[in-house]
Structure formats: structure tokens, C-alpha cells
Amino acid sequence: MKLIPCPLNGLRPVDEFVCGGELRPMPDPATVDDARWSEYVFHRSGIPGVKREWWCHVPSGYWFVLERDTTSDRVLGSWPANEVPPQVAR
């Protein structure tokens, strides 16, 4: 079982977490057209690589952002939701 570094609780087994999906900026609903909006709502990139995702440590109810490489199954970093550094190009 994988271990997930939670910024609040430290290294905990993945059982205690729920993945909330990829961190994706929402386009401005007031100006976006239907095509762009439907792209945002329905399409997810399944391409393996570095992903930033919402993760929740369920027992403590703590949401944070985790970066991992889905090709190597390695966790690259995790931060509180308000301290996420800008993504570095890899």
C-alpha cells in the first residue's frame, strides 16, 4: 500500500485518503462558450505524467494538493491548498 505525505498529518497509508481528481482551473462561466465549458466539465487528460490533484485525508477532513508522476508512481510533493507553488515545466 502506498504512503501519502499529508502536509498536516505526515506520511499516512493511502487507505486514509480520497483522491479528488486533477486540479483544473475553471474557465470563467460568464464568458466561456459551450464548447470550452463542456471540454472543462467532461474531458479529463489520461495521459501519464506529472499530475496535480486534490487529495483528502479523510479522518482529519483535510484537503490538500498533491503532485505525483503517474508513470513512475512517485509522489513529488504536497502542499496545503493555499500554498501550492507554481507548476515547473518538466
Place this chain on the structure above:
Amino acid sequence: MMYRLPPREGEWINREKRLRFDFEGRAFEGFEGDTLTSALAAAGVMTTARSFKYHRPRSLYSAAAHDANNLFQAGAEPNQRGDALLLREGMSLTAVNTFGGVAGDRAAWMKWLSRFLPVGFYYKTGRSTRAFPHFERLIRRMSGLGRIDADARPALRERRHLHCDVAVVGAGLSGLHAALAAANGGAARVMVVDENTRAGGSALHGAPDAATARAGLQQLTAEVSRHPAIRVLTGCCVTGYYSDHELLIAEHDRVDGGALLLRARAVVLATGAIEQPPVFRNNDLPGVMLGSAAQRLLHRYAIAPGRRVVIVGANAQAVALALELAASSITVVALAMLAEAPHAADASSVAALRDRGIELIEGVTTLAATARGGVLNAVQLTTARVGQRIDCDALLLSTGWSPTQQLALQAGATGRYDSTLYQHLPQNPPAGLFLAGRVNGVYEAAARARDGEVAGQLAAAFASRQPAPAIQRPARAEQPHSHPLPLFPHPRGKEFVDLDEDLTLADLANAAQEGFDSIELLKRYSTVGMGPSQGKLSNIAAARQLAWVTGRGLDAIGLTTARPPYQPISLGALAGRRLSPLRRTPMDDWHAARSAQWMPAGNWRRPAYYRREGLDAPACIAAEVRTVRHAAALIDVSTLGKIDVFGSDAALLLERLYTGRFANLAIGHTRYALMVDESGTVLDDGVIARLGPQHFYVSTTTGNSAAIYREMQRRLAEWRLDCVLHNLTGHMGAMNLAGPRCAPILAACSSLALNEAAFPYLAARLGEVAGVAARVLRVGFVGERGYEIHVPADDALKVWEQLMSAGVQVGIAPFGVEAQRMLRLEKGHLIIGQDTDGITNPFEAGLGGMVKEDKPFFVGQRSLAALRRRGNRQQLVGFEMQAADAPVLECHLVLAQGQIAGRITSVTHSPSLERKIGLAYVAPALAATGTVLSIRDDDGAVHAARVTPAPFYDPKQERQRSGALS
């Protein structure tokens, strides 16, 4: 014939304690400490198994569960591994793959079919659709191992979780040294795991000076077991290597063994090497076994492999084996060294062999075994000069090794073929995994010990996050210990590469010629390595055969992917105790005492209805419905999600999460709340009460409570609102007191003013009920005047009981979920998840009025705008069956012109209306009131229904709004 030797120093058996068992109906005796394999070997039983396909006689081969010959049925437990399982008093064993016993297996005629059972048999016969059913029946009868007792009660097995700094897999020479070095190097918790019942591994095998080696090993094991930081687990096989150094361990020396999950910070694999047999004609006969098998039998169980032993060898271990057996007064007739063997006996060995009367034959180029009565009686071999036949009853094979690298490969290491050592070596283990000893290609005893020490120090440093110490690792072997190509094809075949699957050299060559010439394809087509032993003895030989047939190098061939389990583990051990939490409401005992019939609701259980003497289930439910409609009744709704939302942004959070408006909700009032996701699909509903300027009390459906709470938490983190959530789902009990005569009951228990002006429909009040601080909401879900009373869980039962006794005069009764579902359907209220699905939007569900599109923002707003423009594709409508007894159920289809035009989501016989009513999604063209719908039942009969506006009962909604205050 194998036999037990006189007592030996260091043997693993207790000759004081005899254990009786029977095998195939015959009674035997063994000693405490014997495995099933060693007990049968000591009793001289030559044939203990039959092979999978041809039902050839088989016997022990590795004595280490590297082969799957000795699989036994032990009572109700199939496929128990004789090499690993300890003998117990009174065991009753049979072989697993026989028709009428292992001795006279009636399926032995299968061997004559071998030419009709080509490689890829399953695929080839499967291509003829006419022939396949016949073959399928035959295959089903003939194949499969063991017998499952379908009536056996599932045994509850232990699953334990363990943690350590450094885990050492393998308690041999290098593993024990690694454990000591790790513990002395600062690791506070070191765990040594070994599949054998005692530590030591192969440390004594072939030692030139047995007494000194034994004394050294005893001292080492004593030091390890005395060390306060080291714990040794024996009889436990590490069978899976999972992420972040988690090891799955099977307690595999007993029938009902459980599983352990060991989490380590660093791991040392000192798993040794698996001896690889040469492949030659009749290499599977009882009497043929690995050299290391003979060493295990000798050192652990004091068993001689035979009366006349011949050894086929290619390495130094073969020479040592010959001398070791001779030193134990076992007759070794000859040591036959293969041509191109990487090792030749040196002068002193030659002299020692001669002194012991062991004939040394060198340069063997062909090899075959012969049988009499189904067991080995001689070996035929040729050298450059002559062919010869040597009578023997034991043929020991000692021609090469492969590292026990399965766990390392599971962990992510790569297995690369080393063309100077003629064997694979695991490379590039992931961080935190260290290899030591023979799995690392280190063979010589002193070097293995040193390699273990270094690995232990490195692991201890890694576990404590120290930089790796600069230590020189001992050199790997420079001389090969394996023969490069120990394959001896024979014109008459029967050279078995895979003993599990009865695959010969020719089978693999044919598969390669048919185009399955990559190792992964070869495996899938021929099934090589797919049997119970997972190719421990066959994968390397198969790769060699493929390399030979295709003219490629072994490094180009590669290996198949290693996956757990390394050794089989029973499903019962993996399942463990199957814990699933059951949540009970505070009134659970009360319900149980009143014959509640339970139904699951999320993790909770809820009363579906309460059984009444002499009534069947529909009658009980109808009686509960009548009580609600005509008197008063109480239902336990403690399972609802209940969340307090506080803060200056509390209203803003709810406005953004729900489709409705909550900023303008007056204190002391409630409002229906509908939540959709970003695509506008209905997610959940509930009631939101405003208890203060910055305090809302939100209820959610039972099944979604955890997910909704979690989503609220995420949005708080994302939007960074000034808001605090408090999940009260488990803290608060709740009950709904409903019915035309409910108000006096509440009035009797509470000082709250209940008249229409003081406590109107949809109001929320704080007050005391039965002396307990309560939140009381005026609700109307079931269509009568109703009060939802929320109190702290500890006091909920007290409140419930007081309401029940206060209601005795009006005939109060509890009601369950089934009655509630009927009551709400009479009102046309929908249930999220039953009357909605994964694509339902609010407009189609008739909830468009709940969507306040002119709010600045809410989740799903943008999608709902698009959906409103698009228009509805279906519409939820009420309907009434023309025939009240039509056998119509949920999910039955609505037809129009022979096409599907909708489906029923809820349907029931309404006790209040004496009609059959329901809700259905239909095409918009069919949604107008009065439209006649055609509904098809399970048998294809079509029934007429009429679209009827909901609510069916009390359409003006007067009863829930006012209700008599009599």
C-alpha cells in the same frame, strides 16, 4: 528408496514425538518438525503425486516448494504445499490430481494422448465451435487441482499489521548478518522473515567442515535471537512486495495460516538462489530431485535421498554435495559432470572422490533417465568416448542457480542476464531496497556474510534517513556457478521444462515456431510458468530453450514480468476477518426489541418495517402507512447527514454549493436544498435551516452524507471562505413525528409553542423536548403535519421513548423506511438515487423551480444554463395504473410505437388511495396529463397507465401545512 538416517546433529525433527497421519488411506508415522514432504520421504513413499496433464507419477523435487509436485488435499483444504506445511497429528492427506488414487491413477492413460495434446491445445480446440463443447466438458473434468468443499464454513483468519525500520527477508547466512548489522547500526526495530521453520537457510549445505560451520551458525542465530532490536518470524513467506516497502507475508507452515502486512522503512532481500534443474528425458521421475533438495532432506530431516545415488553436476556445489553425502554414509555411485561445465573438480577433490569410491565422469553430453514401475531405476549418459547406463534409485541435479529475485523484480528491479556468470542478476533496486548474498550474485560463504553486513548497514542508514555510509561491497562471484545450456533434447521427448504444466522442450520449440517467440507470448500460449509454482524451476529453462531455438542471446530474450504472489497464498488469508463497519442509530436496540426488519442504508441499518403478529410484510407496511395518515407515527431518521455551517461566509458557501437561495433565508426558517455537480446532474438534496445570522444546519441524504461533507470541505479549502463545518451526523439522533394527531404529542413533551403563528410549516425552532435541548423542524416529506426533532445522540432514545409514551392515547406507532417510501410517493416526492440517476438534471426531474439561475455563481450554473436552452429529453411524471393489480415494477419500460420511451423509477400500491401509482421518466411528448402510457412487464405483457399530476394524495398540500391541532 529414501530412508531416515540415524539422529544427526542439528536436525529439525523431534524424535521423541511421533505423529500419526494417513496418506491415500495408508497409515504412516513421522516426527514433530517434519513437513508433509519429509514425513512421506522418510516413510519411503516414492510416488506422492500425479502430474497435471499426463498424470505421470511424481514426487518431491526441491523440498522447498519451488516445484508444485507435492500438493495435497488436507481435509477440506485443497492444494496444501507438502514442502512448507508442518505435519500435525492425525492429518489425513490425499494427492490432488488423481482418479482413484496416486498409485493406480486411472487417468494415467492420458500419457498416450500426449501427441494429441499439442502446445496451445486450449486455443486450437477452442477454434472449432462444434468440437469445443465436448472438449470443454472433458477439460473441466480432467483439469483443475484439489477439491473445494462448498459446505465448509469459512474460517476466520488473522490479518496482522506489523511495522519495522528494517525488514530482512531470508534468515540465511547473509540475512542473519544483515539483521545484526542493521540492529547494531541504529535500526530500532529489525524484522527477519523466513519461510522455513528455522533460521539458517543453506548455510550448512556442502560445508567442507560441517562441525565448524554448524557451531558458527548456532552462535550467529543465538546472537540474532538474543538481540533486543531483532524479531525473527519463521514459517512465514514474503509473497508480495508492494509500494513503499510493504511486504505481504503468508503464514505458510500451517493449514489455517493468516496473512501479515509488514511495513518497513528499508528492506534487505537475502532470499538466496533457486537451484535450476537440467532438462532431459524423464527428468520428472520419482527419484530425480535437485541437489539442494537432498541437502535439505539430509540436514533438516536426516533423510537419505536413496540407496544408490548418482549426481549430475556442473558446479562446485555438486562436488561438495557428493562428498557431503558420502560423509553421511550414503552410497554415491557416481558424479557425472556435464560437458561445458563452468567448474572442474580440482586435484584434491578428485582424490577425495576417489577415496570415497565415487566415480567421477566428466564431459557428459547426453543424459536421460529410465524407469521401472514408474520410478527411477537408472540414468543413461554419454561422454565423448562412450555411452553408459548406471543403475541408481536417486538422481541428484546440481547444475546451476538462479537468484531468488522475484520480490526484487516486484519491487521494480530489473533482472538482467549476466553472460559471464550464465545467470540472471537483479539490477537497479528502488531506493531503500538492498540485496545481499546469493540473490546478489555472491556465493562464497565469507563473502555472503560480509555482503549481508554491508546491506544491513546501508538499510539501517536509509531507514534513519542518514546518508549512505561509504562501504566497499564484497565482489560478486567471478566464476559461473551455472551451466550455460543444460538442455538435453531426446528423440523420444519427455524432457519436462515445466513440471506443473507438463511442457516439454518440443512444446516450447513448437510454440516458438508457431510465432509465439517472445517470452511473454510464449508464456501465455504454452502456459509455461503459469502453474502453482509460477515458473520457479521452469522460467529460466524456457528462456534458454527459446534463446536456443531462435538463436538469440538470453539477454535479448528477457524474463516475464514478476507479479505477486511469489508463493501461493489462500484467499481466506487475504480476506482476513472481512471487517465492515455497521452503524447503529441510538434507537437501534429499541427497534430490534420491536421486531424491526432491517434494511441497509449506507453503512447504517434501518428498520424497513416492524413485524406485527399475524400479518405479512405488505400488511405491516400498510398498517404503518395508515397510522401516519390517520393518527401519528414516529420514524428514526438519525442516519441523515447533519452538518452545522458557521461563519461570516456560511450563507455564501451554501449559495455556491446549492442551486437555491439561502442568503435571504430568515432565521428560524428552513428551505429545501438541491445540489448538482458541475455538469448540472442532480447529486443530493436535503433541508437547510437557518439557526442564526452566521449559523446554518444542513441535512443531506443518508447515503451521500460523507461525500457531501467532504465536498463542502474541499470547496472551503478551494474558495478560502470564512466558514467552519461541524459534521453532526453521528453526534445527533433525529426522528420525524408525523401524522394529523402529532402536535398534541409533541406539546405534551415540550414547552415549544406549536400553534400555526408561532411554529408555521417550514419553520425551525430551538427548544427542549423531553427535557433535552432540541432542534425542531416543521417538515412535510410524508404529507402530514410533521416535526423533525434533532437531539444529541446520547439523549435520542430518551426523547423517542417519551414521545412514544405520550402518543399511546392517539395510537402512535413506529414506522419504517418502506412505509415512508409509500407515503412520499403518494405525495410525489422524489428520492435522490432512486428517482434520479447519473444523468438526471433538475429540469427533467421537475425540480426546475429549485434552480435560482440569477444567482452570481453556483456549482453547475453554467451547465444548467446550457441544459435549459437545450430543452428536456425526458420528463419525470406521475402515473396511475388502470388496473390496480398490474404486475408492474421499478425499471419496467414505457413503450411508444414499439420503441422504448421511458422507464419506471418508483411504483407502489398506495394504501391511502387504493390505487397503483408511480413515477416514471418518459419522452416529453408523453408527459402531458392524461396521456396513456404502455408499460411492459417482465413477461412482455403491456399494461395501460395514465399520466397523473403528482401529488396523488392531498394535491393542495393542506395536510402538511396546517393539520388539526386537536
